[in-house]
Amino acid sequence: MPHGATRSQRLPGLSRFGWLMALYAENHDLLQRLFEPAALGPGSYVSSIGDGLDVRLDVLECHPYTSELRLSYGLCDPVTGQPDPSAYVRLYSDARQAEATHCYVGRRWQDVLGMYPPPRRLVNHRLQMNTFLGKWLHYLAERGHGVATLDYEGPLQEAQRSGTVHR
Numbered sequence: 001m002p003h004g005a006t007r008s009q010r011l012p013g014l015s016r017f018g019w020l021m022a023l024y025a026e027n028h029d030l031l032q033r034l035f036e037p038a039a040l041g042p043g044s045y046v047s048s049i050g051d052g053l054d055v056r057l058d059v060l061e062c063h064p065y066t067s068e069l070r071l072s073y074g075l076c077d078p079v080t081g082q083p084d085p086s087a088y089v090r091l092y093s094d095a096r097q098a099e100a101t102h103c104y105v106g107r108r109w110q111d112v113l114g115m116y117p118p119p120r121r122l123v124n125h126r127l128q129m130n131t132f133l134g135k136w137l138h139y140l141a142e143r144g145h146g147v148a149t150l151d152y153e154g155p156l157q158e159a160q161r162s163g164t165v166h167r
Contacts, residue, residue, distance in 0.1 A: 016123050023130040024097035030137040031091065031098050036147050037069055038093045044153040046074070047145040055145050056083065058156060065094040071136070087133050099126075100133040 014022070031037060035047070040059050047055040054074040061068040068090055072083030090099045117125075 016120070016127065020123060020127055020130065021097070023127065023134060024092075024099050027089075027100070027130060027134050027137065028091065028096050028098040030134060030141070031069075031089070034137055034141055034146055035150055037067060037091055043155050045150050046153050047140075047149040048151070049144045049149055051143070055140060056153075057150065060156065065092065067091040067093070071133075085136075087129070087136065089133065098133070100129040103129050103132060 035045075035057055037057065037059060040057075042059045042062055045057045045059070047057065056070075056072050056074055058070040058072075059067060060070060068088070070083070070086060070088050072086035075084060076082060077084035085103065087100045087103050090101050092098070
């Protein structure tokens with residue numbers, strides 16, 4: 001048995017930060033295969049597969065190497081009137097990474113963790129959000145959502161861009 005113990009000690013480990021970066025890369029690939037958001041201009045897009053639960057992809061901002069997206073269902077939280085569930089995603093086309101920055105309106109990491117959280121707690125929170133995003137993207141692909149079901153709905157109003165109104 002000493003041989004097995006020695007072998008496992010020689011295998012490199014993956015840090016939590018390394019795991020997070022891998023999630024960002026996996027989420028980029030999933031999102032790109034699903035909706036090809038890098039090819040979309042600013043505006044609101046809807047994917048409908050006929051199950052009554054449409055997926056909304058809002059392209060909030062486009063810059064040369066970065067896009068800001070909001071992914072949600074056509075459902076609104078009865079208390080806030082905001083899309084729920086929703087994920088705000090920053091897409092880095094040059095680095096091929098997609099980062100879920102927050103998953104609820106007004107619930108950025110500072111709102112959840114405070115202004116000066118310990119680094120481990122911040123990484124754990126980002127791991128949770130990006131794991132959620134990855135699972136959601138897998139689910140959407142399994143249900144049949146994709147580029148073929150995505151239709152342009154129109155430009156975003158300023159209120160939609162800031163997250164204060166959702167149709």
